[in-house]
Amino acid sequence: MxxxxxxxxxxxxxxxxxxxxxxxxxxxxQEILKGIFSKTGRGVVVGVTGPPGxxxxxxxxxxxxxxxxxxxxxxxxxxxxxxxxxxxxxxxxRIRMQxxxxxxGVFIRSMATRGHLGGLAWATRDAVSVLDAAGKEMILVExxxxxxxxxxxxxxxxxxxxxxxxxxxxxxxxxxxxIMEIADVFVINKADRPQVERFQQELESVLSLxxxxxxxxxxxxxxxxTEDQGVLEVIEGIASYTQFRASHPEFAESRRYETEExxxxxxxxxxxxxxxxxxGVRDKVRVATQAVRxxxxxxxxxxxxxxxxxxxxxxxxxxx
Amino acid sequence: MxxxxxxxxxxxxxxxxxxxxxxxxxxxxQEILKGIFSKTGRGVVVGVTGPPGxxxxxxxxxxxxxxxxxxxxxxxxxxxxxxxxxxxxxxxxRIRMQxxxxxxGVFIRSMATRGHLGGLAWATRDAVSVLDAAGKEMILVExxxxxxxxxxxxxxxxxxxxxxxxxxxxxxxxxxxxIMEIADVFVINKADRPQVERFQQELESVLSLxxxxxxxxxxxxxxxxTEDQGVLEVIEGIASYTQFRASHPEFAESRRYETEExxxxxxxxxxxxxxxxxxGVRDKVRVATQAVRxxxxxxxxxxxxxxxxxxxxxxxxxxx
Numbered sequence: 001m002x003x004x005x006x007x008x009x010x011x012x013x014x015x016x017x018x019x020x021x022x023x024x025x026x027x028x029x030q031e032i033l034k035g036i037f038s039k040t041g042r043g044v045v046v047g048v049t050g051p052p053g054x055x056x057x058x059x060x061x062x063x064x065x066x067x068x069x070x071x072x073x074x075x076x077x078x079x080x081x082x083x084x085x086x087x088x089x090x091x092x093x094r095i096r097m098q099x100x101x102x103x104x105g106v107f108i109r110s111m112a113t114r115g116h117l118g119g120l121a122w123a124t125r126d127a128v129s130v131l132d133a134a135g136k137e138m139i140l141v142e143x144x145x146x147x148x149x150x151x152x153x154x155x156x157x158x159x160x161x162x163x164x165x166x167x168x169x170x171x172x173x174x175x176x177x178x179i180m181e182i183a184d185v186f187v188i189n190k191a192d193r194p195q196v197e198r199f200q201q202e203l204e205s206v207l208s209l210x211x212x213x214x215x216x217x218x219x220x221x222x223x224x225x226t227e228d229q230g231v232l233e234v235i236e237g238i239a240s241y242t243q244f245r246a247s248h249p250e251f252a253e254s255r256r257y258e259t260e261e262x263x264x265x266x267x268x269x270x271x272x273x274x275x276x277x278x279x280g281v282r283d284k285v286r287v288a289t290q291a292v293r294x295x296x297x298x299x300x301x302x303x304x305x306x307x308x309x310x311x312x313x314x315x316x317x318x319x320x
Numbered sequence: 321m322x323x324x325x326x327x328x329x330x331x332x333x334x335x336x337x338x339x340x341x342x343x344x345x346x347x348x349x350q351e352i353l354k355g356i357f358s359k360t361g362r363g364v365v366v367g368v369t370g371p372p373g374x375x376x377x378x379x380x381x382x383x384x385x386x387x388x389x390x391x392x393x394x395x396x397x398x399x400x401x402x403x404x405x406x407x408x409x410x411x412x413x414r415i416r417m418q419x420x421x422x423x424x425g426v427f428i429r430s431m432a433t434r435g436h437l438g439g440l441a442w443a444t445r446d447a448v449s450v451l452d453a454a455g456k457e458m459i460l461v462e463x464x465x466x467x468x469x470x471x472x473x474x475x476x477x478x479x480x481x482x483x484x485x486x487x488x489x490x491x492x493x494x495x496x497x498x499i500m501e502i503a504d505v506f507v508i509n510k511a512d513r514p515q516v517e518r519f520q521q522e523l524e525s526v527l528s529l530x531x532x533x534x535x536x537x538x539x540x541x542x543x544x545x546t547e548d549q550g551v552l553e554v555i556e557g558i559a560s561y562t563q564f565r566a567s568h569p570e571f572a573e574s575r576r577y578e579t580e581e582x583x584x585x586x587x588x589x590x591x592x593x594x595x596x597x598x599x600g601v602r603d604k605v606r607v608a609t610q611a612v613r614x615x616x617x618x619x620x621x622x623x624x625x626x627x628x629x630x631x632x633x634x635x636x637x638x639x640x
Contacts, residue, residue: 030618030620033618033619033620034618034620034621037615037617037618037619038615040615041615051371051373053371258609258612258613259609260605260606260609262609262612262619263605263608263609263612263619263622263623264592264596264605266619266620266623267592267595267605267623267626267627268588268589268591268592269588270623270624270627271588271591271592271595271627272584272587272588272591274627275587275591276584285580285583285584285587286580288583289578289579289580289582289583292578292583293578295357295358295360295361297357298350298353298354298357298358299353299357299582299583299586300350300353300354300586301354302583303583303586303587303590304590306587307587307590307591307594
């Protein structure tokens with residue numbers, strides 16, 4: 001397959017085309033992944049997440065520039081939420097990233113899709129796999145927001161960096177907890193803000209209560225990303241966690257495509273696709289929806305009835 | 321069923337027990353929903369979301385108090401993210417809400433679960449249905465964060481309120497877009513902050529580019545929730561959108577449990593459960609996971625092979 005060859009040769013146009021295919025979902029995306037999968041698992045995937053306004057994009061840019069100075073090739077995937085109305089992309093590739101574009105060693109792409117079998121997290125994984133197979137040494141995945149979707153995206157990273165900013169309100173306490181347990185490196189950005197010391201103490205005291213299964217003690221670093229302050233320390237932090245993982249193979253499973261949960265998530269999507277291909281099932285779903293809408297039936301009973309009918313031999317069996 | 325009777329009589333202990341059952345997932349939750357479903361669809365469900373630190377909890381409290389002054393019964397569901405490690409709740413019922421607790425007309429509960437068949441959004445729906453069946457007239461659903469999960473939670477509301485705060489950084493522009501199209505009422509909270517006028521103009525200019533299928537023009541209101549300023553205007557805004565929906569039945573479908581997409585999401589979960597009950601399938605998933613982990617096989621091919629084997633008559637058929 002031409003496209004697979006192009007990816008393996010790190011051809012930018014092939015990579016861009018592959019990522020467009022992945023974004024729009026469908027069978028061809030799976031063919032690409034099948035073609036490149038055995039060449040993946042070499043790059044280091046760094047997830048960068050944190051609340052809105054914490055400066056993720058700026059830090060990712062600065063990290064990319066610093067890695068380039070170390071002659072490492074870099075891929076960036078910016079994961080954006082998708083509009084539930086349009087299903088379309090919200091953010092185009094960011095304008096501020098264009099100053100990196102002339103550099104052949106950097107490939108940048110935003111992803112905004114739920115069309116992909118398995119949802120946004122899987123589309124992101126496939127995108128990461130493309131960059132990985134193309135030989136990108138450092139793959140930075142930046143997420144917008146701090147919801148469950150973002151946590152799932154962070155899960156696929158080898159190293160996860162969580163940005164925080166001093167004084168982001170009471171709810172930070174709650175938000176922190178969700179991401180606290182999956183952050184390998186904390187970065188307190190905008191460290192020129194007031195009360196940064198107090199914030200750092202609070203963060204460290206919360207962390208001190210938390211023991212991770214691998215006994216890694218998450219780092220707490222400070223940056224002023226806009227002024228390039230502290231960026232090299234973040235790079236060192238990422239490297240030290242990467243080394244820690246390498247030296248502790250018992251905890252060093254790559255997080256990509258590798259859990260049973262991942263396989264189950266894909267299996268679920270595939271089962272639905274298969275059932276909907278059976279004759280009459282789409283009609284049954286339509287009728288069930290109407291019954292639920294009229295409150296003649298609850299949704300659980302409605303779905304149970306559809307499933308019961310699939311049980312019949314000749315219906316649940318192969319379509320042809 | 322005792323519990324169903326208790327819910328229909330608005331007994332607080334029955335409601336609390338039902339919500340605990342829903343939170344932990346499982347079959348009993350579905351039984352409850354089956355029992356109460358025909359009595360749902362009466363209350364007005366108001367979703368309140370927005371970025372961290374925008375003051376959602378405060379606004380929800382003030383709205384609840386204002387509705388109580390109008391002698392309306394109120395239910396509050398605060399939707400929290402779940403820790404991917406522990407699977408447990410992050411936030412307990414909030415302390416600040418306890419001053420409402422002595423009022424029998426208010427029922428407050430936080431939800432933090434992904435154990436429920438269909439995930440967090442469905443657990444929230446079921447919780448809303450319990451409050452609805454118990455006769456709560458105003459049901460306020462507050463979400464933490466602005467990810468896809470939260471957007472799905474907002475989708476179940478009859479009226480969605482999105483909070484914004486002036487000067488929350490550049491990323492607000494991006495975040496706004498995700499929620500822009502599903503907000504019926506925008507509230508600019510902390511309206512005593514500098515640059516609120518400019519922020520409002522920006523917001524309105526973005527909104528002016530957007531035409532909704534129902535032609536509703538989202539309201540833009542300003543509050544200082546901590547000082548109870550503007551809260552009644554929000555209540556009027558919620559009422560005016562509720563009236564708009566009622567007078568435009570062509571767009572007035574309740575958003576709860578009513579789309580084909582909802583039924584498909586449940587069907588998918590049910591299909592997976594059914595397949596995993598078949599003998600040997602869990603083992604196959606385990607073997608597939610190991611093959612993928614060793615990069616001997618890509619995940620799509622692995623899942624395809626599991627599904628292929630289900631096709632065989634006697635395997636895909638009923639287990640007994």
